[in-house]
Amino acid sequence: MEEELQWIHEVLSGNKQAYAHIINKYKNQLYATILRMTKNPQNAQDLVQEAFIKVYHQLDKYDEKGSFAGWIYRVAINHCMDEFRKKSYKMKQVEMNEEKVVNTNYPEIIFLKKEKSRQLERLIATLPEDERMIILLRYVNELSYNEISELVEVPLSDIRNKLHRAKKKMRDTIKREGGYFYELSEGR
Incomplete structure (x- = not known):
């Protein structure tokens, strides 16, 4: 600083x-x-x-x-x-460059990480813009709740609620599709 x-x-x-x-x-x-x-x-x-x-x-x-x-x-x-x-930007999917993210020694691990990344990107893309932004600020940029609240000028309680709702929506989508995503389990 x-x-x-x-x-x-x-x-x-x-x-x-x-x-x-x-x-x-x-x-x-x-x-x-x-x-x-x-x-x-x-x-x-x-x-x-x-x-x-x-x-x-x-x-x-x-x-x-x-x-x-x-x-x-x-x-x-x-x-x-x-x-x-x-x-009115239109959101569209983009492939992430996974070669930089994963170790290329094990093809099974590469496949699973790519699939997990695609699934998570797809889930985040389904969220409303405000919830998507809060998820990204929290988990990609690793900002605290207070920093996010200050950044988007929304009360801290609303940030917590939006984050909770966003994760619940993603969990519900996964359950509806018959999948499971450990990072989105109830306790996380």
Whole structure:
């Protein structure tokens, strides 16, 4: 956090090169989140670039009270939501590059991991936009409930409820289809 504050102060003092540090730190995380929201690599790339431009122009509005990560996610997610409303993005499935994710030594493990990943992506895609975003922020970006609440400007109790409902919907879908997903079992 100390290092981020130094970068922010440098950028605000006129050192535009310092902004590259912020971009490098957050570009992959923002891209992963936005890709899961749009399901389109090109749209996700465009939205990430636009979000970083917006963050740059709003950097002076960061008040240093909350985490910078939470603030930058809020700006980026709000930008995406605005664009979704403006352009009515259509969600479509995208194949994830599993070669980078799994060990290629055991074909059975590769197959099972790919299948599990596809199933989870499909389940998440069936959720309403607000629940999908909360699931992604919680489990992909590993943000706390408080950070998510702050980010999407929704009360903490609503975040917990939406997360619970989203997981229940995914469990119900799996049960209806006759499957089982350990990570979505009742106790998790």
